[in-house]
Amino acid sequence: MKLLIKGGRIINPAEQMDMTGDIVIEQGKIVAIGQNLTADGGQVIEAAGLVVAPGLIDMHVHLREPGLEAKEDIASGTRAAAAGGFTTVACMPNTKPVVDNSILVSGLIQRGQTEGVVNLKIIGALSKGLEGKELAEIGDMIAAGAVAISDDGGHLDSTRLLKTGLEYTGMFQRPVITHSEDEELAGEGYMHEGAVSAMLGIKGRPAVAEDIAVARDIMLAEYANSPIHIAHVSSKGAVEIIRQAKRRGVKVTAETTPHHLTLTDEELKSFNTAFKVNPPLRSADHREALIAGLKDGTLDAIATDHAPHAFEEKDVEFRYAPSGFAGLETALGVVLTGLYHTKKLTLMEVIDKMSYAPAKILGLESGVLKVGAPADITIIDTEYKWDVNCINFYTRGKHSPFEGRNFKGKALITIVNGSIIMQNGEVLK
Amino acid sequence: MIKSHISLRNKDILGLETMSAAEMNLILDTAKEMKNIIDRDIKKAPTLRGKSIINLFFENSTRTRTSFELAGKYLGADVVNISTSTSSVAKGESLRDTLLTVEAMGVDIIVMRHEAEGSAQFAANIAKPVIINAGDGAHEHPTQGLLDMFTIKQYKGNIAGLKVAIVGDILHSRVARSNIWGLLKMGAEVHVAGPQTLLPRGLEQVGVTVHYRVEDALDQADVVNVLRIQRERQQKGLFPSAREYARIFGVNAKRLALAKQDALLMHPGPMNRGLEIAPDVAYGEQSAIQEQVKNGLAVRMALLFLVLMGGTHIEAAN
Numbered sequence: 001m002k003l004l005i006k007g008g009r010i011i012n013p014a015e016q017m018d019m020t021g022d023i024v025i026e027q028g029k030i031v032a033i034g035q036n037l038t039a040d041g042g043q044v045i046e047a048a049g050l051v052v053a054p055g056l057i058d059m060h061v062h063l064r065e066p067g068l069e070a071k072e073d074i075a076s077g078t079r080a081a082a083a084g085g086f087t088t089v090a091c092m093p094n095t096k097p098v099v100d101n102s103i104l105v106s107g108l109i110q111r112g113q114t115e116g117v118v119n120l121k122i123i124g125a126l127s128k129g130l131e132g133k134e135l136a137e138i139g140d141m142i143a144a145g146a147v148a149i150s151d152d153g154g155h156l157d158s159t160r161l162l163k164t165g166l167e168y169t170g171m172f173q174r175p176v177i178t179h180s181e182d183e184e185l186a187g188e189g190y191m192h193e194g195a196v197s198a199m200l201g202i203k204g205r206p207a208v209a210e211d212i213a214v215a216r217d218i219m220l221a222e223y224a225n226s227p228i229h230i231a232h233v234s235s236k237g238a239v240e241i242i243r244q245a246k247r248r249g250v251k252v253t254a255e256t257t258p259h260h261l262t263l264t265d266e267e268l269k270s271f272n273t274a275f276k277v278n279p280p281l282r283s284a285d286h287r288e289a290l291i292a293g294l295k296d297g298t299l300d301a302i303a304t305d306h307a308p309h310a311f312e313e314k315d316v317e318f319r320y321a322p323s324g325f326a327g328l329e330t331a332l333g334v335v336l337t338g339l340y341h342t343k344k345l346t347l348m349e350v351i352d353k354m355s356y357a358p359a360k361i362l363g364l365e366s367g368v369l370k371v372g373a374p375a376d377i378t379i380i381d382t383e384y385k386w387d388v389n390c391i392n393f394y395t396r397g398k399h400s401p402f403e404g405r406n407f408k409g410k411a412l413i414t415i416v417n418g419s420i421i422m423q424n425g426e427v428l429k
Numbered sequence: 430m431i432k433s434h435i436s437l438r439n440k441d442i443l444g445l446e447t448m449s450a451a452e453m454n455l456i457l458d459t460a461k462e463m464k465n466i467i468d469r470d471i472k473k474a475p476t477l478r479g480k481s482i483i484n485l486f487f488e489n490s491t492r493t494r495t496s497f498e499l500a501g502k503y504l505g506a507d508v509v510n511i512s513t514s515t516s517s518v519a520k521g522e523s524l525r526d527t528l529l530t531v532e533a534m535g536v537d538i539i540v541m542r543h544e545a546e547g548s549a550q551f552a553a554n555i556a557k558p559v560i561i562n563a564g565d566g567a568h569e570h571p572t573q574g575l576l577d578m579f580t581i582k583q584y585k586g587n588i589a590g591l592k593v594a595i596v597g598d599i600l601h602s603r604v605a606r607s608n609i610w611g612l613l614k615m616g617a618e619v620h621v622a623g624p625q626t627l628l629p630r631g632l633e634q635v636g637v638t639v640h641y642r643v644e645d646a647l648d649q650a651d652v653v654n655v656l657r658i659q660r661e662r663q664q665k666g667l668f669p670s671a672r673e674y675a676r677i678f679g680v681n682a683k684r685l686a687l688a689k690q691d692a693l694l695m696h697p698g699p700m701n702r703g704l705e706i707a708p709d710v711a712y713g714e715q716s717a718i719q720e721q722v723k724n725g726l727a728v729r730m731a732l733l734f735l736v737l738m739g740g741t742h743i744e745a746a747n
Contacts, residue, residue: 271547
């Protein structure tokens with residue numbers, strides 16, 4: 001059956017296209033983009049006044065399956081993604097067991113098809129068991145469909161293993177995604193080291209721990225001539241190191257998160273564990289550097305680092321709470337409210353960072369609006385006002401640093417492979 | 430007799446960062462009255478009769494716990510002490526559950542010490558009884574801050590305009606943080622000194638002057654507050670040796686002589702004599718260390734009274 005999206009503002013960063021028009025979808029693909037198109041008896045979505053964008057892609061989520069389903073699973077996590085306007089998510093391998101072999105990659109892809117409601121992409125581990133000692137079967141996992149390789153969840157201490165991992169993964173032209181932070185330097189801290197940590201008495205994770213690790217990781221990628229993607233960049237030093245590396249032609253890409261772009265360590269004065277995240281929320285100068293990095297292309301993508309935890313795990317003293325929180329259902333609202341409506345990013349840039357850029361980094365066909373492309377589309381009302389209420393989240397992670405905030409901008413419809421799976425906040429599958 | 434028209438704004442006493450100078454003055458003025466009770470032959474006042482206080486200590490303490498216990502008892506309250514060795518925490522009970530259990534027993538005040546920063550705030554968010562922070566990690570120790578200010582006021586008359594040097598392990602010290610907030614709000618000039626490895630980054634941003642040479646901080650100081658080197662937290666080698674620390678950063682007679690002649694010497698205790706403070710200085714003429722202990726009791730009596738009875742009924746204490 002045909003689906004016609006009529007009269008929307010079509011934004012397609014791949015071609016820098018920003019026009020009012022129609023899109024026709026058939027058999028899960030985009031079959032026409034233009035003016036005055038007809039549905040021929042198919043379903044019509046009236047999109048006048050709304051933004052029609054390539055489906056949002058979150059290249060960094062933790063769906064916790066297998067093994068940690070009390071926090072999240074593919075069913076709940078992909079529904080959260082759909083609710084947030086995402087049509088594709090790529091999940092990290094730090095599960096129990098660790099996704100470090102092709103059987104698990106294949107199994108998760110299959111689970112994604114049966115349990116998931118959005119496209120699920122799998123990131124395989126770089127080292128066996130995330131132990132940082134021995135390479136995982138990277139080639140096998142990529143053959144099974146893994147889109148990238150990462151030991152995310154922690155820093156890879158072994159410089160030798162990272163060099164080998166980059167060389168090996170690079171053969172397949174897939175990126176290694178790094179959580180770059182010198183653990184020995186940052187290890188005991190619970191928040192950004194600075195004036196706020198000084199007076200809260202909380203041990204700090206210094207920004208230089210991230211800078212050092214990013215520098216090391218980029219130097220290794222340059223040496224190996226392999227693609228590297230730096231996850232959740234949070235420090236101004238890291239932004240500058242990545243900027244210089246890009247100028248030299250290193251195959252480096254990078255992401256930052258909605259929370260690092262909009263929040264600072266001042267929030268931690270409340271000791272609210274919802275603000276505990278790693279890398280930590282930093283001071284305002286770092287946040288400004290991240291925004292500048294997004295603007296000039298140093299930072300390619302915005303990814304949530306969606307890291308849900310069971311309610312009781314976060315409902316403890318700050319020191320003992322795990323880092324991370326749910327991000328899929330708030331990401332677009334955060335970015336539109338904090339960056340688009342404040343004129344720090346254009347709508348074209350927002351869609352680029354949240355769809356086209358991650359698609360390119362992961363080598364996906366989606367992230368574009370063109371005839372023949374998968375009909376993964378997000379329809380956005382940039383003016384929609386709503387309040388964050390974690391209890392209503394689809395994710396099992398009911399903690400968010402944005403709880404109670406008022407947002408302007410939301411995904412109203414999520415279309416995956418030509419089917420409407422979310423409408424007006426309700427996931428239909 | 431003091432009759433105040435102000436009262437404490439918040440239900441709980443979590444730290445001095447969130448307390449106004451007026452509130453602190455109310456507590457200090459009340460403590461002055463309370464100190465008289467300590468010197469009486471019969472110390473029992475009926476003020477808090479029928480009220481119950483639990484000292485919930487997740488960390489070891491002698492002076493603070495005893496001080497709170499006596500403060501409650503002198504004012505006629507029923508006081509129960511719980512320490513981790515006898516609590517259900519060892520059985521894996523969460524802090525939330527422990528607090529709710531205590532609350533269910535109808536206590537009016539929970540005095541809590543805990544190793545995690547922000548635990549007092551966490552408790553205040555959960556429990557209905559008044560929470561008094563008796564030290565949360567390296568964050569705050571408000572009653573120590575108040576007793577230090579009380580002591581300074583006792584000897585110096587006022588606090589505004591004084592140069593106060595805080596020397597030693599600022600990084601691990603909740604006492605330092607409560608002192609910094611309290612003293613700055615009362616108008617003192619706060620200088621901190623110690624090895625850079627024991628001074629957290631960013632202190633200047635709250636209005637503190639930072640020195641790496643103890644001599645610079647002590648120069649013409651009115652008050653010298655020496656902090657304990659927390660040996661139990663020194664596993665990571667933040668300074669090379671006790672010997673070197675004593676030589677370069679320890680407060681001895683020679684260094685103390687750089688301060689004003691009538692400078693007051695304080696220490697929150699327990700002291701490492703011969704490390705951060707030389708024995709002759711600790712027991713010297715300028716030392717107010719014993720008086721601090723007594724003042725601590727008075728300040729805690731004042732606080733217990735104020736949080737339960739409010740600020741407008743101070744005369745009832747007598």
